[in-house]
Amino acid sequence: MTDQEPENNPLDEEHVEQVHGTKARGSGEEIHESSLPPTGLLDLDIEQYVGDFNERIIGAYAAGTAEQSLPADVGVARSLIPPGTAALRDFSYIAMEIPQFDREKCVGCMACVTECPDTAILGKAIPRSHLEAKLNAITDDQEREGIRAQWAETKKYGEVYQKKGEEGALFGIFVDPTKCKGCAECVEVCDALGYHALTMVKKDEKTLPRYRSYFNFFRHVGPTPRKYINERALADMMLYEEAALLYVGGAGSCMGCGEATAIRMMLAATGFVHGAEAVGIVAATGCNTVYGSTYPYNPYLVPWTNSLFENAPAVAMGVRAKWDQRGWQEKKLWVIGGDGAMYDIGFQSLSRMLTSGMDINVLILDTQVYSNTGGQASSATYIGQDAKMASFGKAVRGKQERRKELALIAMMHPDVFVAQTTAAHINHFYRAIMAANEYRGPAVVSVYTTCQPEHGVADDRSSHQAKLAVDSRAFPLFMYDPRKGERIKERLSLAGNPSVGEDWYKVPHTGEVIDFLAFARTEGRFAKQFDAEGHPSETLRYAQAERLANWRRLQELAGVR
Known part of the structure; x- marks a missing residue:
């Protein structure tokens, strides 16, 4: 574990947006009510503190200047860390390898998403028409086709719905390079099931920018519609981001x-x-x-x-x-x-x-x-x-x-x-x-x-x-x-x-x-x-x-x- 990130680790604005979004959903509401009553000198405006924390404190740690630049902090005195701040942590530099997805072999079982200890590999099922509209909005041909290759045709999310006269969905697997530590457990789990849809590949100067671009698309393509989440297929629970992905990784x-x-x-x-x-x-x-x-x-x-x-x-x-x-x-x-x-x-x-x-x-x-x-x-x-x-x-x-x-x-x-x-x-x-x-x-x-x-x-x-x-x-x-x-x-x-x-x-x-x-x-x-x-x-x-x-x-x- 490292308490201080390297100086070449810029603060990702998309990650800041992600954490602020979770705050807006009220994930810290119970802390407001019960954990932080007024205490005179240590009284704290939580909304202001959380915003300041993400912008000032996380920024200083990301830049590697926290020990020299940050004063004593009221939140530290209260042992308070706002929700989801680990979403800003970047582990891109830890491992030499990262998982690569082969859509031709994926069946949408969600085992890799479920077993990942770091919330680093995630899935979505998106209706075909909505996905195509989002893909067509990408002007760079190479980027568009690279992202398209992350979406698989599966019986589970496509054919089953089409047989019922409904629009099928494509299933996508995306790796967050800032959270992946390269343990390869997702690959082992997939191989154990006999699918072999994931392999570890070497990182190079092109890999991380490409993965960041793909994952940025994943975050903005929209959530999996509830009708594609089969409650009897228990592994599908992690498709429901709003309520099920309550551990953001970055630990x-x-x-x-x-x-x-x-x-x-x-x-x-x-x-x-x-x-x-x-x-x-x-x-x-x-x-x-x-x-x-x-x-x-x-x-x-x-x-x-x-x-x-x-x-x-x-x-x-x-x-x-x-x-x-x-x-x-x-x-x-x-x-x-x-x-x-x-x-x-x-x-x-x-x-x-x-x-x-x-x-x-x-x-x-x-x-x-x-x-x-x-x-x-x-x-x-x-x-x-x-x-x-x-x-x-x-x-x-x-x-x-x-x-x-x-x-x-x-x-x-x-x-x-x-x-x-x-x-x-x-x-x-x-x-x-x-x-x-x-x-x-x-x-x-x-x-x-x-x-x-x-x-x-x-x-x-x-x-x-x-x-x-x-x-x-x-x-x-x-x-x-x-x-x-x-x-x-x-x-x-x-x-x-x-x-x-x-x-x-x-x-x-x-x-x-x-x-x-x-x-x-x-x-x-x-x-x-x-x-x-x-x-x-x-x-x-x-x-x-x-x-x-x-x-x-x-x-x-x-x-x-």
């Missing part, structure tokens, strides 16, 4: 960060169903608060506050009580935290919140390690994992304690909705978020979030490793809904896992067994558990047995075995 997260994708998707599902004005966040100290508020950049278009490592659920209880007092029962409140905030030091606060019965949702970003403090082991860490405080050595071969199953513990609290899911399982994830929002009471959604540096995997592997974690029983999917019945087996569903009735999943046609050892072989955090010939250690075999026992316990509770 200082690592390339390919698994956490950021989960946060984007949670906000998309909540905003799409309930509206952009109906969501707020209480965040526990962790990676999410660091990359979400690297001053002066805030990627959120919703009000959020950061509490201490251990008490975010308690803070949320206070917020919920105040909201309810004001008659804001319909607003959705989410607590976001990682292993320490939920599994360990903040567990008591979480447990108290769950027993309160209050209508609060919790998003657990499960990285199985304290990523924010340099990869320390936590009670979410797997047996055999090499981590700080549990390093692999002659006497102790990595983490020895068994992993705490927080989702199972949450189930044991009275009438709590619980889901264990991953952002890679798009439909399962979105259904879990929507069910949590719908449930009138405490809800916990625990999400497997790949941490590339600490797991020892490549930048493009977040989705791939999350899928493998599920297939190998390292992190099974489930939903536990108290509304489904009185018995645990009526409430608990293992739908979404492969071979639900078996111990291990076997790949069709090859018969390859995907067990915990197969998962561990793909990650650097378990590398020392294999000898030169690839044989697993006794510690890792014990870890495999422990994962199988956990899976069998879930099968028993769900009435599968």
